[in-house]
Amino acid sequence: MARSRRKRETAQTPQQRLANERFAKSEAAKRGKPAPVVKKQEVQKAPISKGWVVLLAFVVCGGLVFELLRLFF
Numbered sequence: 022m023a024r025s026r027r028k029r030e031t032a033q034t035p036q037q038r039l040a041n042e043r044f045a046k047s048e049a050a051k052r053g054k055p056a057p058v059v060k061k062q063e064v065q066k067a068p069i070s071k072g073w074v075v076l077l078a079f080v081v082c083g084g085l086v087f088e089l090l091r092l093f094f
Contacts, residue, residue, distance in 0.1 A: 033041070
């Protein structure tokens, strides 16, 4: 009674075998090829223009500039 204690493995269906062969073929074709080159992204336009940034900086820091000018003159 030397029966094998291994679980019985089911055989592949013909569809599975064909799919596995196709996958193996596509993976073998990929081997040896360089990694895909990363495409450079287009330069994105800033969501706010430089004029608005300057104006906002003046509003935030303008009072300090005027106070410094007032102290010296």
